[in-house]
Structures are given as structure tokens and as C-alpha cells.
Amino acid sequence: MKNSFGNNITVTIFGESHGEYIGAVLDGIPSGIAVDTDFIKKQLDKRRPHGTISTSRAEEDNFKIISGLNGGITCGTPLCILVENSNIRSKDYENTILKPRPSHADYSLFCKYGQEGILPGGGHSSGRITVALVAVGAIALSVLKSKGIFIGTHIKQIGDIKDREFADLTSDIDNLNDMKFAVLDEKAKEKMMEKINSAKSQNDSIGGVLETVISGLPAGVGEPWFDSLEGVISHAVFSVPGVKGIEFGAGFSVGLMQGSEANDEFFYENGEVRTKTNNSGGILGGISNGQPVVFRTALKPTPTISKEQDTVDLKEKINAKLLATGRHDPCIVHRARVVTDSVTALAVLDMLCEKYGRDGLK
Amino acid sequence: MKNSFGNNITVTIFGESHGEYIGAVLDGIPSGIAVDTDFIKKQLDKRRPHGTISTSRAEEDNFKIISGLNGGITCGTPLCILVENSNIRSKDYENTILKPRPSHADYSLFCKYGQEGILPGGGHSSGRITVALVAVGAIALSVLKSKGIFIGTHIKQIGDIKDREFADLTSDIDNLNDMKFAVLDEKAKEKMMEKINSAKSQNDSIGGVLETVISGLPAGVGEPWFDSLEGVISHAVFSVPGVKGIEFGAGFSVGLMQGSEANDEFFYENGEVRTKTNNSGGILGGISNGQPVVFRTALKPTPTISKEQDTVDLKEKINAKLLATGRHDPCIVHRARVVTDSVTALAVLDMLCEKYGRDGLK
């Protein structure tokens, strides 16, 4: 398996940015689950460009589920979703196809696949492919919800502008999941938008940080080695385009801490074991401990910018200049949010299967 | 597969901290490769406690390879290494076995496996298990070396004390691989040792950051989705006990950058495509681009400290106090270094197989 993920509930994605469809197959979902197409639409909508801070490529994201359903209910067999690609403008890319865009996948794809691997707009490596992840991720999120597990992500940071911390998890997650630009603090949103627009006005782009929380995950999920909860989630999350780092709980700040400061002491509350702090991010020894799982991911600025950049001409084997002309986002952090929720849901759902089995998930 | 890793070259680990052996099976290694037991010893030695800054548990790490070899040469069949556990003092743990140590795996193991899952000294989740990873990792490192691929890790940071940056990669990696306490700057070492000893004198522990570089990795390794090079390496690296974060290239600082700053521009040097900067950490779109792969991992302070801590009594279901008495390290960062090299080597070797096959790796 290469472009697949999951042992028990497996997602396989296919498609290129400028082909007819992007798609995903989700295999292993139990039968009898109602698929809420409105929720899929809502999730896809969160991923779509938002006003001035996003690309002007207007994507309709019309989708159809061509297998695995019987009257809107899963029948237990592989579920395939196709999302239409419309508004394709390959011409934008034609002239530059062998002049790889700095920090985009063009060059490494060329090394892996040869010239066939470089397709207009990034081909199979385009961020466009994430529509498929969001579509099947919506189904995973629904199944988790039915088990009392909720996932929410906010924009922790755009450049140096920060959102507030999580406070009341239940209401914070609820609120986030209704927003397109997901912040806990409305004022942070305005400043972030300014930051993005400022980068855009400079023909530039800007990076950021997302923070994701999984609430309601039972203790005991994950394996002590290799298939640790951190290992599996990070494996999935690095498929969100642009992610260059992930940290759980206190994350990189643990490097500065002493044990007495970092340790999460236990106590009983209403008969349940809890911890006073959550520097562990809900995971100990690779296994969930019943506290909320918290992680942050760092997203690089969109590599495609409208400034002239140095690159190479792979055909002529000489240095060259590039001025990208394709439509692109000055920031992808807000759009990456729902992709992060989606792959997290797919990873968590797969791991839950180990515990509950198909019958237990129904 | 749970306690296994790798599609083509697979490692499976087994054993508990206080059992007779810790072991690993390495399956898929081509035949005809000389296994250098001295190098395995050297690597195990790097993992062993170092003077005052480590636990006083003296581990001999006697190992034997009980399958897969024919006169010191791999025969292509599964190679099993057993490492003896000696100097076992289960008594240290007996009284506290149902009082989980804060931020250790005791409690989450209890939730996953029930009372059977809590074994003296952490059982299968003990850092002791990493001897097996280091032993098979040494074999993976040797194979990679024969393909011109070198891996080196230095202690980037202990508490707030920092090592210098990588300069000349070849000599830096060479030097690191001869050290037990791996730093690029000898002066940083002294300060770090002081920091560790200071934590120890407070009955406390201290965290840190490791930085790993992979040089010589050909461009084109990794998959665009899911089995991205970052995804697979991070999946493996979160099995190094205590790791709470990983970042590639510029890592979390990309969140503050604009595209024009973060982008790695291309140029030709002696007929080869290179980048002016390496904020991408050698990976674009999940696939290596021929630049050095660079990543950092955050390690938490050892959770076992000799200070009284709040915990719970899982038997009596009441709050409790814990004063750990088992031997432990005030810092694991320097010892985690070789484990990080080892799992990185296992992950990279497995991914290389996709490209070269068994015949190509011989």
C-alpha cells in the first residue's frame, strides 16, 4: 500500500488536480451507517476557498458516492466517492512544467516518476486531492461522533498572530465545527485575515499553526511500539499538504522542562482517573489515557507565490527564473484545518477498530 | 501488525524489561550482507548508561543472533536477535505496581490490557526494549552505509543549553558517530552535563531536543500521500520513548514565515540540482529531493523522578502518593540518540526497498 492508509478501515486516494475526478475508496466501514451527504457538503465547503484570502479557482466540489451505499446506508462494502474537477486551466502551467516551483513537489516528483510525473498543477500531489480526504473523512467523523468522540481544530497561529487557548472543550469544538475560518477568538480572526491579506498584497504567502483536539477517546487506544497513537496520527497528518511538524501536548516545550514540571499527576474525579495537567497530550507510552488528545501542526506558507524566484530548467539543465502564474492561496492554514480533522478521524477510527471490531463499531 | 514496522523490511520487537530476553526479528534483509557484530556492540554501547548522568542499572547487553545468519553473513531469512536482561530488580516496583507513575505508560497500559498489562519496570513499554531496536538498527545502518547513506544525530538541546548547528555534514556525522554523548560543540557538552547533574541533584529530570540528519539519500524516495517520507519517519520516531514532537527542516518556524522566505530556490551545482536553503528538510511533497533530510525530535524529561508525586491507587480507587524507588535516568536525551538513529535507519531502508527491490539492495 502506498496511497492508502489504515489496517482495518482503509482509505485509498486517487486522482490528479486537472483530471476529471478526484476520488477515494473507504473500505471496512461497517454496514448500517447512515451517510449524511449534507455533512459531507458542509465539510467540503470548509475546505473551499474563502473570499479574498484564497485562490480564485472556483471549485464546485460536486461529488457522488458510486459504491458501498444502499439507499443512503452503508452496506459494508467499499465506498467510493468521486469529486468532480471543474474550472481546469492547465494552460497556466504549461510553459513552466519543467521549471520546478521552489518548495513545491514538482522536482521531487520528477526525480521519483520522471517527466511523466510532472502534471499541470501538481498532478496527484496537488492540494486539490484533499477534497477526497475531506469527503471520506466526513464519514469517519460521523462514525466517531456516534461513539462520543469529537474532533476539532482551530487556527492556533497565522504568522505571529495567535488564537486563544482551548477553554470549555465541548462548546469550543462545537463552535469551531460551525466556522469556515476556525478560531476561538473572533478578534484573532480579524488580525489573521489582515496578516493573510498583507502577504497577498506583497505577492507573497504566510504560514501558520493548527491545533487539534480529540475529546471522548477512550483510554487504551494505541500500541506501545510503532503503532503508537502519536505515530499513527502523525503518519496520517503529514499527508496534509504543507505540514512540516507535529507536536503532542506540551510538544517541543518539553525540551525545556524538568520532570516535576512536565509530569501529569493523577487524581480521581467522580470515580474517574484524570490528570491535573495534560502535557502528555492525552497519550502515554503510545496509548490514550482518557484525557483529550491534543496536537499542533506547523504549516508552511504556500510555496506558489507571484514573485520571481530562482529555479532550474530541467530540460535545458540550466538555471532559470520562474514567475508563477497559476491561481493560488496566500495562505492554506484555514483550509488545511478540515483536512487535518479528516485524516485525524480516519486514523483514530482505524485504531478504534482494533479494540471494538466491526461489530463493536456498528 | 502492531509491534512491527515496515512493508518490505520489517522489524518486530518483543520482550519486557524484567524478562529473560528482549528481542527483535528483522525480516526482508537481502542475503549476502556481512553483519558486523562489533558495530552492533558499539551501537548498544552508545545506548548504555553513561556515568553519573544515567541510571545505575548496569546492563550488559549481551546479545546473540539466533537465526538468519550463515557464518556471519545474512542468508535472506528472518534474523532474530536476543539481548539478555541481567541485573533485574523487580522488587523496586512491586509495592507500587497499581500506583501508576505520572506521565509513564503504567496507567494507559492498565486501561488497554488490564492488570496483566502492568509489569515491573514498565514491562513491554520500558525503555529497555529499545536495545532490540538498536541492535537491528545497527544492521540497517550498515546496509544504508553501503549505499552511501549516512545518518547522524546530535543533542541539539538539553533544557536551555544548545549545541551548534551542523556545518560540514560528512565530518560532523562521522564525529557524532564516534561519541557516546553526541554534540558538535564540546563546550555545549559540559554545560549540558551540568544541567543534567543539576536536575539529578534535585531528584528531578530534564528534557531536550535531538536533531537528526540523513545524508546521501537519493531524490525520489517517499510517496505523495500517506507513505510520505515525513509520515513514515515520524511513525517510526514516535516509538523512541519520550518523543512528543517532530519537525522537518524549518519545522514549527514555518508558521512565522512568508513564502518568499521559506521557499528553497533551486540552482545547478556541478550538474546537480540543489537548493540554496533547506527549510524543507530535504522533503518536498512527501518525497526526498536529494538535499539532506533534517528533523528534530522533542524528548520529555524522564517521568520517573525521586520526588513524591500525586497519583491514584487503582486497586483501592483512591488518590495516593508515589515516591518512585526504581533506578532511573535524570535525562534520556543522550541515550535516545542512538535509538533515533536506529528507527530512522529502519524506516529509510524499508522505503528504499520500494525503489530498489531486494536485488537492488544487495
Place this chain on the structure above:
Amino acid sequence: MKNSFGNNITVTIFGESHGEYIGAVLDGIPSGIAVDTDFIKKQLDKRRPHGTISTSRAEEDNFKIISGLNGGITCGTPLCILVENSNIRSKDYENTILKPRPSHADYSLFCKYGQEGILPGGGHSSGRITVALVAVGAIALSVLKSKGIFIGTHIKQIGDIKDREFADLTSDIDNLNDMKFAVLDEKAKEKMMEKINSAKSQNDSIGGVLETVISGLPAGVGEPWFDSLEGVISHAVFSVPGVKGIEFGAGFSVGLMQGSEANDEFFYENGEVRTKTNNSGGILGGISNGQPVVFRTALKPTPTISKEQDTVDLKEKINAKLLATGRHDPCIVHRARVVTDSVTALAVLDMLCEKYGRDGLK
């Protein structure tokens, strides 16, 4: 993975008999391979109904490749093929949907998936799904051909009518691959057709045996345990609907043999090691030995017949009678032939990857 097969080159299938499309994703195929759509058509044509001896359901098998291609050449990314379902007559099945057809998958699907799992015409378990296997199998066959590996299957037996043995492998395989009703002996064909028509005229169906040969497979493919060549091929081949047995080389007749009779003695011919006989079917200890790989599969008579049969009413929980009215084949052996070639090619190609890697397969 459930409805997927292969470690390095993976096929995932989806779709139901009466949905809009049947499809497959083929992931791991190297870039730079020309996909011959005419050959795919030719293979699909072999699978289609043939005159009076097949169902009157006329399937067009229009297909499109919606990802993984760049101007007819693979680009190394997942290749998705969709085959249209046309001529759908769900009405045929509506009345009987909870009266499972004897020896069809209706009942076991009901047990696994519940009522949602029973779809008109067998749903995801319909033989119709094999169009997807044949389509991607054609690509696998082409890649194997480019490495000098040829696969051919003939109808060894329909009822008690037998075809002749393989003689000259190269020409026999060539000839078979041009036929729709694949026999080595034209006279056997006539008798087999009579047999099938006779069953049909009795509102009944008839079983048979296929024999497959793989020529040109290099020695050394397969693993000693578990992923033996026999194990992997049989794993794949039991996905050909109706297969109830598989035997390699002398197969079940080895049970009657003495070692001196069964053993394949070695000798040198033109500097190459060969065997005097091939009772081993080209596989020793799970690994190919350079002789042709030969296996036979037993196919049961189509379970859907137009005779009244005893069954149960799963809704009313009483015994019931069933008179199937859907269109169906009196024999599937001749159509199963190309499906067998296809899954064999997929299995062999995946195993070859272990040896050659992606670069070696290009």
C-alpha cells in the same frame, strides 16, 4: 485492507452489480509504462457473454481511466479505472431479495452485513465486479510481458469433457490468448459447448476446471513461509467467483504418489538447470524454480439456475421456494478464464516487486 490485494502493487476494487460503475484502483505501478487500452478492451471482451452459452445480459463494458495516466503513459500515481454498468434490471431480483439463492453469497452477505448487504444481483459480490479485475489485470499482464513473463489459461474440463494437455508452451499460450473460448483442442471445444447447452436446456448449469501456466517467471520468486508463491497465488485466485479448489503441478494426485515418482530430478540443459518432470508446478519450498508455474482451479456450476429450489424466507423466518428469474450463465468457466489470468498477473507482479523494486520494473 479487505477488498485490496498486494503489498507493493496493490489493487482495490469497489462497486456493485447494479450501481453506476464498477471500479478498481491500481497503486504502485511504475511510471513510464504505456497503457494499451485496446488490450484492456480485448481482455474485457473475453470476459463478456458468448452467444448462447452465456447470459443474455448484454454488458458494454465501456471503461475510462480517470487517474494515473499522462497521455496514455502511467505517471506512477494510483490508476483508477471505472467500468460503466448498463442494462440494469433490478426488478428481476426485487421479489426474492430476502430469499437467498442456494450456494450464492446472498445468505452469507446477509449474515455479515445485515439486510443492507443484500443488493439486487449480488451487489458487491456479483461476478460483474470482475470487470474491474480484468481491466487492471490487463495492465499487469502487459508489464509482465515486457519482462518476458507470459500467462495463459485453458479450459481443462467442462463436466467430464477434457481438453488436451499443454504441449509447446509458447505457441499454446499465444493461441489461447487469442481465443474467447480458450481450449487447446478445437474438438474439445465443440463437446464442451454441447455440454453447456445441454445443461442450459435443462434449466441447469455446469462446472469445470481451468488450468493456468506462467512461463518465463524467474527462479527465486516467493517466500519460504506464508508468502509462498502458492499461498499468494491461491489467495488471489479464490477471488475468482466460483473457485472451490486450487492445485499446483501434480496437485491432488501427489497423494497417491511415492517420492521416487513425484520428485522432479534436475539436469543441466544449455547451461541452465531444469527438471525432467514438473510435478512441483514450478514451485519448491514456496519459491519459483524457473520451470513453468502450473495450477488448476475448480469452478462450481453457476448457482443461479431456473429450477425451483428450496430456500428460506429471512423476513418471515420460514422455509420457502425460489425460482430464480434473473439472467444468468449456464456455465462461467470460459468467462472465469480471463479473470484467473488477471488476478494471477496481479499476484505475480506484486511478488516480482519484492525482487526488482520499482526501478527494476520500469
Place this chain on the structure above:
Amino acid sequence: MKNSFGNNITVTIFGESHGEYIGAVLDGIPSGIAVDTDFIKKQLDKRRPHGTISTSRAEEDNFKIISGLNGGITCGTPLCILVENSNIRSKDYENTILKPRPSHADYSLFCKYGQEGILPGGGHSSGRITVALVAVGAIALSVLKSKGIFIGTHIKQIGDIKDREFADLTSDIDNLNDMKFAVLDEKAKEKMMEKINSAKSQNDSIGGVLETVISGLPAGVGEPWFDSLEGVISHAVFSVPGVKGIEFGAGFSVGLMQGSEANDEFFYENGEVRTKTNNSGGILGGISNGQPVVFRTALKPTPTISKEQDTVDLKEKINAKLLATGRHDPCIVHRARVVTDSVTALAVLDMLCEKYGRDGLK
């Protein structure tokens, strides 16, 4: 994974015939299961040589479980069993190591692994390795038993001597599992023993057929494509050394049948759906239907015989003669029986996990 089997409950085997240990790692077994070492011994005993009809190599089969247990109870972590090799006489093989034994794995191992791959006595491909499978298989059988699932295998045939059919499944399986030479009809046993001794007296060997039944398996286990119950069982069973064919239910005789004869009609009995016949061998569309799963495997005669045979000298690249001198069995069918039970149990247990999960299996 190569020498591993299973998605959720995975077995990995290692070791060579003349090394210190043969071993297996069983990963994924839930915690809290009592491991019955007496039952493991009993199963190993069934595999050991029996009087005159077996090799004179006396194997003690001393084993130890070195991980995964806490006071005889599984703790949920990987369980490793080591079985000692004693009575090793490598000298027997030394002279002939590059003269491959006809129909043994020597030559194909040589092609796969090179000269390193040819070890005395078959190395990793020796039947000796099956001790590890039997040891972990015993644990799988115990878990299945606790879920009401029973597996039994009888010697259906040695040469032309046949055992009777299964009658009362419960008592037949019970009786078989108490026997070393497992037949339903004591008289058949005597004739079979004669047959074996006759082959032995001719310095020859003899093949046979085993028949296995799985009773109590719930309906709904298996997948419609690829991971069909037949596919997964056969994948496992071809790891029993010498197996050249497998057939389910009516098996190869379906090729001669008409649908009206082969079809298993349904009826209700005590509120449960049953079938009048079981030509399907308990599997429809790859999924169990609640009837007993029945399959037969063909075992070739031991390839090592004490008659002179033609072979090649791989060193000198000339034709050669071989007179095998290692100790060997005139028949392996009776010893292969418990290996078949073991791998069947491992395959079935793994598939059950998909349904029940770890929690459901406890």
C-alpha cells in the same frame, strides 16, 4: 511482511533447522488469556516423529515463552516462543550442500538467496520450522475453543488407503484431537501404517490427503474479495510443507457437477438457517455461512528419499547423482496434520478479530 501472517493477530516465524532455536512471535493476542503449556506440549507431541513411520531424528521440542506472559496469563504484548533445536547432525548434509535434493527447496532457495541461502537440513525452509507454528497455533486453538470454535483434521488418505467420512462432528473432532495418528477409522490406520512402512522399506516415501473441519465458526466471517475465507485459509495452509493443493467442500468434484446437484439448499432447523448439503464447505462468496468449514489438502511424498537420484552440482555446473543420507520421514502426512490445524487456527483467529475486535475476543 514476508515470514509473517495476519493483520490483527500476526505470527512471525524465524529460525533454521540446525540453529539453536526455532521461534515465533505472536502479536495481537488480547491480554488475560491463560496459556496452557500442557496443551502446547500435547500439540508439539502430535508433530513429533512416531515410531518406525517417522525420522529417527529425536526432537525434544523443549520450549520457553520469553515474552508476553505475566504469570501464565497473556499481558497483551507480543508473545515470543523459542523451541530448542537439539540432536543436530549437520555433517549429514555437508557433502551434498550444492547438490540440490530433487523436489526439495534447496534449488529455489539457492536461486533466491544465493549460496548463503542453502543451509544444512533445509535451513529456514526445513519442516523443523513448523514447531514454531504448532506452538503458537496451540494458543490460537485455545482462544478459538473459548469462543466455541473447534478445529480437527484427519488423515483422509495415504496413497490409495482412505479413512471414513466425518459423521458426528463433535465427537469426531474430540477423538481426533486425542490421537497422534489421526484417523476416524482405526482399521484405516493399520492399512495406512502398512503403506508407509512399505514405502520406507523401498527407501521411498508416500503422499496423502488431509481433511480439516472447522465447527462453530459464526456466519459472516470473511470478505467478498481477496480476503475471502478460502483465500486467507489457503494462503496460510500452503505454508504447511509439502501441500500442493487445497479444495473446499466438494472441491474439484464441482467441475463435474450440475448446479442442481452442487447447490446447497437452505432450510430452517430450530430457528436456524442450515443447508441440506455442504458442497460449499461452509463458505459462500468468500464468507462463512454457519455450516462447518471443510477443506482438504494434498501432501506430496517427502522429497528426501534414500534412493539415488539425478541432480546437478551447482558448483561445478554439471549433472550429478545424489544419495540422500540425512534422516527423514517416509511420510509426513500424519505429522503435517497438527501443523494444518495450527495455521488454520491462526488464519481463522485473525479473521475473527475483524468482527469482534480485541475487546470482543477477550
